[in-house]
Amino acid sequence: MKYRCNAAVVQNLPLGDDIYDMWIEAADIAACACPGQFLALYPEDPTRLLPRPISICEIDRACGRLRLVYRVAGAGTREFSEMKPGDFLDVMGPLGNGFPLENPGRALIVGGGIGVPPLLELAKSLPGEKVLAMGYRSRTYLEEDLRAVAELVIATEDGSKGTRGNVLDAIRENHVQADVIFACGPLPMLRAVKAFALEKDIPCYVSMEERMACGVGACLACVCQTENVDEHSQVHNRRICKEGPVFDAREVVL
Amino acid sequence: MNLSVTLAGVTLQNPVMTASGTFGSGMEYAEMMDLNRLGAVVTKGVANVPWPGNPTPRVAEVTSGMLNAIGLQNPGIDTFTKRDLAFLTDYPKTKVIVNVCGRTAEDYVEVVERLADCPRVDMLEINISCPNVREGGIAFGQNPKAAETITKAVKRVAAQPVIMKLSPNVTDITEMAKAVEAAGADAVSLINTITGMKFDINRRTFALANRTGGLSGPAIKPVAVRMVYQTAHAVKIPVIGMGGIACAEDAIEFLMAGASAVSVGTANFHDPTVTLKIIEGIEAYMQRFGMKDVSEIRLKED
Ligand SMILES: Cc1cc2nc3c(=O)[nH]c(=O)nc-3n(C[C@H](O)[C@H](O)[C@H](O)COP(=O)(O)OP(=O)(O)OC[C@H]3O[C@@H](n4cnc5c(N)ncnc54)[C@H](O)[C@@H]3O)c2cc1C
Ligand SMILES: Cc1cc2nc3c(=O)[nH]c(=O)nc-3n(C[C@H](O)[C@H](O)[C@H](O)COP(=O)(O)O)c2cc1C
Ligand code: FES
Numbered sequence: 001m002k003y004r005c006n007a008a009v010v011q012n013l014p015l016g017d018d019i020y021d022m023w024i025e026a027a028d029i030a031a032c033a034c035p036g037q038f039l040a041l042y043p044e045d046p047t048r049l050l051p052r053p054i055s056i057c058e059i060d061r062a063c064g065r066l067r068l069v070y071r072v073a074g075a076g077t078r079e080f081s082e083m084k085p086g087d088f089l090d091v092m093g094p095l096g097n098g099f100p101l102e103n104p105g106r107a108l109i110v111g112g113g114i115g116v117p118p119l120l121e122l123a124k125s126l127p128g129e130k131v132l133a134m135g136y137r138s139r140t141y142l143e144e145d146l147r148a149v150a151e152l153v154i155a156t157e158d159g160s161k162g163t164r165g166n167v168l169d170a171i172r173e174n175h176v177q178a179d180v181i182f183a184c185g186p187l188p189m190l191r192a193v194k195a196f197a198l199e200k201d202i203p204c205y206v207s208m209e210e211r212m213a214c215g216v217g218a219c220l221a222c223v224c225q226t227e228n229v230d231e232h233s234q235v236h237n238r239r240i241c242k243e244g245p246v247f248d249a250r251e252v253v254l
Numbered sequence: 255m256n257l258s259v260t261l262a263g264v265t266l267q268n269p270v271m272t273a274s275g276t277f278g279s280g281m282e283y284a285e286m287m288d289l290n291r292l293g294a295v296v297t298k299g300v301a302n303v304p305w306p307g308n309p310t311p312r313v314a315e316v317t318s319g320m321l322n323a324i325g326l327q328n329p330g331i332d333t334f335t336k337r338d339l340a341f342l343t344d345y346p347k348t349k350v351i352v353n354v355c356g357r358t359a360e361d362y363v364e365v366v367e368r369l370a371d372c373p374r375v376d377m378l379e380i381n382i383s384c385p386n387v388r389e390g391g392i393a394f395g396q397n398p399k400a401a402e403t404i405t406k407a408v409k410r411v412a413a414q415p416v417i418m419k420l421s422p423n424v425t426d427i428t429e430m431a432k433a434v435e436a437a438g439a440d441a442v443s444l445i446n447t448i449t450g451m452k453f454d455i456n457r458r459t460f461a462l463a464n465r466t467g468g469l470s471g472p473a474i475k476p477v478a479v480r481m482v483y484q485t486a487h488a489v490k491i492p493v494i495g496m497g498g499i500a501c502a503e504d505a506i507e508f509l510m511a512g513a514s515a516v517s518v519g520t521a522n523f524h525d526p527t528v529t530l531k532i533i534e535g536i537e538a539y540m541q542r543f544g545m546k547d548v549s550e551i552r553l554k555e556d
Contacts, residue, residue, distance in 0.1 A: 002286060004526065042524065047318045049471055049524045092526075211311045213320065213523045218278035220298075220327045221313040234304035234329035242282070 002216065003028040004092040009083045010065060015141045018072040020081045027064030029093045035121035036098035036207060036246045039068065040215040042090035043076045051215050052076045053241070055118035056094065069117040069142065095215050096245045099205055103128035105179030110193050111135070112167050112185025116142055118207060119184055123149040131176050135167030135189065168192050178202060187254065194249040204249040210240045217242030225253040255540055256547045259515050261492045262415035262440035264376050266293035266349050266515060269548055270505065270533050273496050273519030274299055274353035274379060275324065279338035280345070287527045290347040296517060297338060299355035299381050302364040304330035314452050314461035319471030320520060321450050323464035326355050331368045339374045349376040351417065359407045370413035378414050380404070383421030383446035395421040398433035405437035415440035417494060422448050427481045428488035435489045443494035443517065444485060445478045471520040472498040479511050486512025500528065502535020509551040
């Protein structure tokens with residue numbers, strides 16, 4: 001079930017590097033949300049019609065709250081960044097499929113850039129053994145939260161923390177072993193993670209991104225190319241907002 | 255108070271419908287609203303075979319509007335009749351208008367023939383105005399002779415009333431409307447999107463993979479209202495108005511300009527239940543002006 005509601009902002013704190021940490025009150029959505037799903041956030045500015053897709057970073061079902069961690073990328077996210085506790089924000093969700101919460105052994109959870117946030121709730125919800133590997137440009141964020149859940153290896157491009165290089169360099173350097181991979185981040189990272197999983201012959205799930213308009217599967221704006229003919233579209237296209245954003249890496253062309 | 259309207263013999267419980275391509279077949283919205291309250295659902299363009307559509311990015315936001323170049327991705331008529339039309343049988347109060355696209359006249363005719371024995375289909379809307387696919391649609395929509403040919407071809411095999419959907423990307427839209435009326439069209443709908451372009455100055459490339467896309471949303475409304483007004487005064491068949499309708503006041507403008515019914519497109523992306531609010535708003539307006547029939551909204555000029 002999807003809900004559209006006017007959610008109260010509970011907290012909206014800067015984490016540095018134009019990244020913000022927001023909690024909103026949306027009990028209906030929180031009650032049924034899963035890790036890997038996202039919300040559509042609607043700017044108040046009436047000249048900006050389209051919803052902004054933002055991943056669910058953490059779910060507090062007891063308090064009916066959701067955590068969103070987002071980077072200011074343009075006018076819409078700038079507007080969100082200026083909101084104060086007590087302000088209200090139009091949201092719809094939960095949208096998309098979310099990560100499969102099956103762990104056949106040891107899970108490796110890989111994030112990069114602004115793909116890190118949805119992996120926090122995943123790390124908390126996924127049963128079994130797990131290792132987290134996160135890649136940042138320089139400064140880290142959500143590091144304490146992630147460390148509290150599982151072992152964390154870090155890569156930074158400038159070498160200021162952890163392995164110098166990308167997240168795959170950190171995985172190799174730390175000899176991380178895995179039976180399944182979950183990943184969210186920029187496309188080049190997803191490509192590298194997919195190649196790594198194919199090389200190790202282990203299952204791999206990737207969370208994808210594309211421009212959206214409806215957010216619910218009606219407009220066909222947000223498709224990604226698939227290896228096989230998809231049942232809904234009857235062509236090699238799947239809707240990221242509906243059948244995604246999480247796909248089996250072998251299914252999608254990256 | 256009577257909100258119902260009759261278009262080419264088909265009676266809609268109210269004049270508000272969803273614009274093709276912005277609402278799928280209603281499946282994705284059914285859990286958020288009662289589809290039975292709509293005047294009609296106009297489905298996404300369907301062709302004789304599945305179409306893959308354009309590469310992404312397919313949409314871009316612009317001030318008070320958006321550009322799209324979906325490229326008429328659709329699952330083809332087989333899947334459409336089995337899945338989408340079957341789904342819509344659960345909503346008997348809402349009329350179903352099937353939007354049809356094609357590359358050639360034969361493509362259109364094949365789809366229209368296939369739909370002839372589908373009782374759930376109340377009307378057909380023939381898209382000859384999509385700016386986003388090279389061979390299809392628009393080739394017929396910018397030339398009155400070609401529009402006449404395709405209208406005649408479709409009318410010959412259609413079992414349901416035929417609405418021809420017109421493009422604003424022409425010098426004189428009344429010329430196109432008169433051509434399809436003369437060829438037997440039962441109604442016209444307008445406007446489809448206006449061809450536009452946007453650059454992404456940070457990535458230093460086109461915002462859309464297709465480079466150009468169709469502009470829709472509030473940004474196009476004054477153009478659409480003008481074209482609906484001109485067309486409603488040029489033809490005798492009913493006119494279905496659309497382009498930037500986002501609230502009841504917008505819909506009322508189109509009805510004043512001479513539209514018999516309206517379609518709501520891009521606004522669904524901002525608020526999935528906007529159509530229901532528009533229906534309620536039209537009712538409130540009629541009450542305020544003491545109108546008994548929705549047709550009274552049309553402006554009477556002396
Ligand atoms: C499933 C999904 C989950 C996401 N989760 C997060 C998250 O948790 N945190 C975060 O910081 N960002 C996330 N993003 C990216 C986020 O949606 C964009 O940064 C945001 O939409 C930018 O909006 P804007 O108005 O600030 O930028 P503008 O550039 O002004 O936006 C213009 C238009 O482009 C769209 N757009 C711009 N960038 C993107 C993008 N990268 N992806 C999709 N649409 C875009 C906007 O939604 C808007 O319609 C996610 C994207 C997707 C698809
Ligand atoms: C994403 C999108 C997809 C569309 N797909 C179709 C289509 O398949 N067939 C069609 O005739 N018109 C299509 N249209 C045009 C709309 O039906 C409508 O004519 C136009 O968007 C103007 O109305 P609006 O401003 O209310 O959106 C599409 C528009 C959008 C935004
Ligand atoms: S955004 Fe409309 S189908 Fe995904």
